[in-house]
Amino acid sequence: MNFDLSEEQQMLADTTREVLSGYDTEKRNKVIESDEGFSREIWQQLAEIGILGLGFDEDSSPIEVMVVLTELGRRLAPEPVAAAALIPGAVIAAHGSDEQRALLDDVAAGNTLLAFAHTEAGRRGSATLATTASGQGSEWTVTGRKSPVLAGDSADVLLVSAALPGGGAGLFLVDAAPENSGTTRTSYRTFDGQRGADIEFENAAARPLGAGGDATAAIEEAVIRFRSALCAEAVGAMDESLRLTTDYLKTRKQFGVPLKTFQTLTQRAADMYVSLELARSMNYYAAVCVADGRFDPEVSARAKLQIGRSGTHIAQESIQLHGGIGVTAEYPIAHYAARLTAIDQTFGSATDQLRYLSGRVGEYGVATL
Secondary structure, three states: OOOOOOHHHHHHHHHHHHHOOOOOHHHHHHHHOOOOOOOHHHHHHHHHOOHHHOOOOOOOOHHHHHHHHHHHHHHOOOOOHHHHHHHHHHHHHHHOOHHHHHHHHHHHOOOOOEEEEOOOOOOOOOOOOOOEEEEEOOEEEEEEEEEEEEOOOOOOEEEEEEEOOOOOEEEEEEEOOOOOOOEEEEEEEOOOOOEEEEEEEEEEEEEEOOOOOOOHHHHHHHHHHHHHHHHHHHHHHHHHHHHHHHHHHHHOEEOOEEHHHOHHHHHHHHHHHHHHHHHHHHHHHHHHHHHOOOOOHHHHHHHHHHHHHHHHHHHHHHHHHHHHHHHOOOOHHHHHHHHHHHHHHOOOOHHHHHHHHHOOHHHOOOOOO
């Protein structure tokens, strides 16, 4: 099986890398400390080359989303490409009405930001939702609290999951503008330099996604898409962490010789490479399944489990092999470690995935000789 990128996909990767090439540690630190936490200039550049509209039509695929997110992870770019555009946009494209899909033109142009408001505080791993929806036809309201909402601080439109009166869960579009009196959000900066929000809904006006009704399958699809995007971003971050670490071993001297001459250190770097390749393989597996329209929670959990394990290993070893400089804000390794840690905790940590998979063991058949 050929896992090499096509010529078009490689060009997409190179173009994305070029747009983000100006992100060194100093510039990134300055950008994430700004009011918005990302560069609107770069956001518009990503829109102009078509990245913010990937996956909204049949001409692009989740593999291209994987390619772009890998490059974003490699540069630790703070732009919320997945959270504010590609993931909620793909769900709207797949399940929204014609009128709702028209919103995606503004998303692709960089003028409108989205956010997927699904996670609820204190309900990690719970299949039920505390946020509720009430109404009928096209007149609905939602009440509850969503936290954390990735990119919720800057979102113009929220894609909100809520429990339906008759059972099941629905997806709704909610205007996040300040004039929407039913929506209150508290924005904050996360420890890895990203942005999020705690959003409360009090009878906030909402529009059912598409024809409405039970959207449990669409919600699961959105989570799986998000996990796949996070896996791709993590692989890019791991790849760059390993590169920085091996370069450091080649140049840093101890006792008058480069660190690479110490066999134990090179063996540890080799183990990091093994973890990276395991993660890369599972990342491909998750992305290909999404591209084939196979939204399998077991595949998603297996990929997220390996990504979490590999990310933890590479983050810890990168810091250890760098020594004290590895934890300084002026050096990139600590920032990569923080992002990998955050990715592991988003939409289920490695421990959560292992718990889910172990709970399914009894469903497998027994092989007998």
